[in-house]
Amino acid sequence: MVVVVTSVIAVLGTLLGAALSHLLQSRTTARSERFARGERLRQERIDAYCAFGGAMANYRRGQMDYWYPRHDGRTDDPADLHELRREAQRLRAVAMEAMFRVELLTDAPALPELARRALEAVDGIPAADDRDELEIARNASRTLIHEFITASRPHVRLP
Template identity: 35%
Template structure:
């Protein structure tokens, strides 16, 4: 009888050990999957944030160029026709807006999303002034805004 009880205890111990091992392995696997998911999301956010910042810089650069083509003319100098530059700015605006949408879909930070939208709007009017002083102010503000957005996105990653 003692042999049967000893065998039953050994079988129960083995089953209990197997159950604990399974539960432990399942937790390790779940943690591994969660880490993989979070790392993939981090990489996607990094790509979205850098793509948006790059698209915004290109859009801004073209609008600055457009301002110079439109308002910085003198009688002695010949400048580039603003028409093609304006067309290029529309293309870059679309690219920046697509990148903005991707950022907004991937970020979990509503403040960052709102900041990105506000910066897009601010960049979009950088060239809409005849005053050189106001243009320079907008130019500086958007440059600082892009740098600030990159800093805020970096902290989120």
């Protein structure tokens, strides 16, 4: 009888150990998967936020490249202006694509709003009638781009 009780206790102990081991391994695996998923999202956000900032800087430069020849009379060739305008439009499309990535990856409602405001500010650069208005538009767009980057920083920091 003692042998049977000892055997039953040994079997129960083995089963309990196996069940506990399985439970702990499952928790560890789930935790590792959550961490890996969070890290991938963090890296994608870093890429998206940086791409948006860079695309906006390029779009801003393209808008100014279009503004100067129109207002300073540096070109008499309408084809040159047309080409500069097309380049600014291409850069805007790149900036919008980057903005869409930001909107898809962020949980913070303020970031897409800041991105849209920055895009609108850069869109307004060609509407400046003189250098003073251009300077105001340039400063506003630069400020909004930097505000976006500053606001995105907490969303990519390690917890």
